[in-house]
Amino acid sequence: MEISAALTALESLASSPSTSSSGPLTILLDKHFSTARQKLLSGEDAALVLSDLQKQVTRAKKDVEKGLKGWYGALGGVGKAVEKAFPPNLAGISEAYDDPPLFVREEAREALDRAVMDSMARRGLWEAVAAMEEETGQIYNDEKRSLAEELGRIVGDMENGELSSALEWCNENTAFLRSPPHPSSLPYYLHRTIFLSLPNPSEAMTYARSHLLPFLSTHPVLELITSRLYIPPVSASTSTASSSSYPSGHNPSTSLEPPSNGVVDVDMGKVNPYPSVNGENEVSLINMFRGEYCRRHGLPKEDPLGVAVDLGGRGGALAVVEKARRVMGERLGNIRAWEELPMEVPLPASRRYHSVFVCPVSKEQATESNPPKMLTCGHVLASESFDRLLKGGRRSAKCPYCPVETSQSAAQRLYF
Numbered sequence: 001m002e003i004s005a006a007l008t009a010l011e012s013l014a015s016s017p018s019t020s021s022s023g024p025l026t027i028l029l030d031k032h033f034s035t036a037r038q039k040l041l042s043g044e045d046a047a048l049v050l051s052d053l054q055k056q057v058t059r060a061k062k063d064v065e066k067g068l069k070g071w072y073g074a075l076g077g078v079g080k081a082v083e084k085a086f087p088p089n090l091a092g093i094s095e096a097y098d099d100p101p102l103f104v105r106e107e108a109r110e111a112l113d114r115a116v117m118d119s120m121a122r123r124g125l126w127e128a129v130a131a132m133e134e135e136t137g138q139i140y141n142d143e144k145r146s147l148a149e150e151l152g153r154i155v156g157d158m159e160n161g162e163l164s165s166a167l168e169w170c171n172e173n174t175a176f177l178r179s180p181p182h183p184s185s186l187p188y189y190l191h192r193t194i195f196l197s198l199p200n201p202s203e204a205m206t207y208a209r210s211h212l213l214p215f216l217s218t219h220p221v222l223e224l225i226t227s228r229l230y231i232p233p234v235s236a237s238t239s240t241a242s243s244s245s246y247p248s249g250h251n252p253s254t255s256l257e258p259p260s261n262g263v264v265d266v267d268m269g270k271v272n273p274y275p276s277v278n279g280e281n282e283v284s285l286i287n288m289f290r291g292e293y294c295r296r297h298g299l300p301k302e303d304p305l306g307v308a309v310d311l312g313g314r315g316g317a318l319a320v321v322e323k324a325r326r327v328m329g330e331r332l333g334n335i336r337a338w339e340e341l342p343m344e345v346p347l348p349a350s351r352r353y354h355s356v357f358v359c360p361v362s363k364e365q366a367t368e369s370n371p372p373k374m375l376t377c378g379h380v381l382a383s384e385s386f387d388r389l390l391k392g393g394r395r396s397a398k399c400p401y402c403p404v405e406t407s408q409s410a411a412q413r414l415y416f
């Protein structure tokens with residue numbers, strides 16, 4: 001169970017009247033005790049009332065115990081999730097990696113400090129950067145500082161719904177944003193957002209004429225303008241736009257297709273392909289801006305330290321390393337000498353940086369020792385699968401997917 005799921009289970013226990021800390025007790029006091037009191041006051045037989053109350057109290061006690069069981073179970077769930085997310089033996093892993101010792105050389109230590117400072121600067125934690133400068137004696141790079149400050153300022157404006165500084169940046173970098181091979185759609189999406197946010201239709205049309213028409217050849221401008229017919233003035237409440245309405249990369253959106261997340265306008269019974277501007281879209285727009293800004297200045301799109309920690313901790317790579325070390329021990333040798341992880345680490349799609357090849361015959365993922373090989377026909381197999389076809393000293397083999405023969409020497413190794 002993931003930590004967040006385990007915490008949600010705890011929260012639902014706390015908010016449910018039958019298991020919250022005061023729930024069963026409140027029922028006991030409010031209901032049974034006060035009823036008993038009233039009965040006594042009205043002159044009912046005290047012995048009967050009390051024995052009745054006793055029964056109720058016993059029942060309430062049972063309820064509390066049942067609730068407690070739920071709590072112990074949920075708390076145990078949180079403990080297990082934490083243990084699963086963070087390897088319990090961090091010191092052991094650290095020792096295993098410490099041969100040869102890590103971060104001993106001066107330049108290695110400086111590089112680590114720089115990575116930490118970069119990470120803090122990206123988050124705008126300038127006080128922490130200053131403290132780090134003092135502690136390490138390093139001065140944070142001026143150029144990086146001013147870039148991080150500018151990015152932080154523009155993103156801050158965007159978070160406040162103010163897009164003019166982002167547009168200004170686009171104007172200053174028009175040539176870069178337009179240049180192949182990755183012309184950017186950022187200016188279009190900025191103007192699109194402003195267009196959709198203008199409540200007055202005629203004002204919106206004027207805006208579209210001067211700012212959106214230049215994108216006519218590359219973006220679905222006419223559809224966008226027409227969509228104003230379907231959008232009720234500034235009522236984003238029915239919109240369920242997801243972050244996918246903006247392209248995540250910087251590919252030019254040359255397609256005339258509207259974004260795929262069509263929103264059904266319940267009142268009109270028609271599909272409005274252009275959801276109104278809402279918070280989620282602004283977040284995507286900010287991410288898009290961040291991406292372009294980093295690309296412009298050759299900065300990594302994501303904080304490298306953040307990615308490493310995310311993959312190691314939440315992604316579970318460290319837990320896998322630790323498990324492999326525990327299970328297979330010495331047989332695997334020094335961890336630092338491992339060429340690949342002995343077990344698979346499942347990663348979300350956003351964290352997959354390299355293409356992998358899975359052999360269509362053996363269904364195994366290609367490795368250094370079993371690389372992909374392309375046959376004369378263009379079909380690709382893992383090397384071992386091709387060798388199997390060559391069994392019995394044959395010089396050539398027929399492709400399993402088409403009738404073309406490939407001689408042993410003609411198969412070529414592929415590099416992804």
Ligand SMILES: [Zn+2]
Nearest residue numbers: 377379399402
């Ligand atoms: Zn073939």
